[in-house]
Amino acid sequence: MKFKAFALFCLMIALATGVALAQEKKGADPISGTWSGDWGPSANDRNQVTVDLKFDGKALTGTVNPGPNAVQLSKSTFDPATGAVHMEADAKNPRGGAAVHYVIDGKIANGVMTGTWNHDNRKGDFKITKK
Numbered sequence: 001m002k003f004k005a006f007a008l009f010c011l012m013i014a015l016a017t018g019v020a021l022a023q024e025k026k027g028a029d030p031i032s033g034t035w036s037g038d039w040g041p042s043a044n045d046r047n048q049v050t051v052d053l054k055f056d057g058k059a060l061t062g063t064v065n066p067g068p069n070a071v072q073l074s075k076s077t078f079d080p081a082t083g084a085v086h087m088e089a090d091a092k093n094p095r096g097g098a099a100v101h102y103v104i105d106g107k108i109a110n111g112v113m114t115g116t117w118n119h120d121n122r123k124g125d126f127k128i129t130k131k
Helices: 002-027
Strands: 033-040 047-055 060-064 071-079 084-091 100-109 112-119 122-130
Touching: 033 112, 047 122, 060 084
Parallel strands: none
Antiparallel strands: 033 047, 033 122, 047 060, 060 071, 071 084, 084 100, 100 112, 112 122
């Protein structure tokens, strides 16, 4: 009888440890990391993009196309309950003049973020995948 109780106790400890480890991996937020994909105004006019995101549980920060021409995100939010993402960024205007202000709204599902973007009178969509 004592052996059965001890074996049952060991089994319960093993299961609890496995569940805790699985939840620890699951507990990692679904947005932090590197994302890549494309964006554009139409299915035929696409631009490759890489986005590095970091979520600390409250604030979302990130960089679009890390490197010498990187654009920092501002006014960014993430709602873990719904997967909704809102980002804004001011990119250098390639033609000179004022910076271009982008407003980006998306949603995360299964490691893929899809949504829309707009600036001035232009708009389009995007799809990026977490690496």
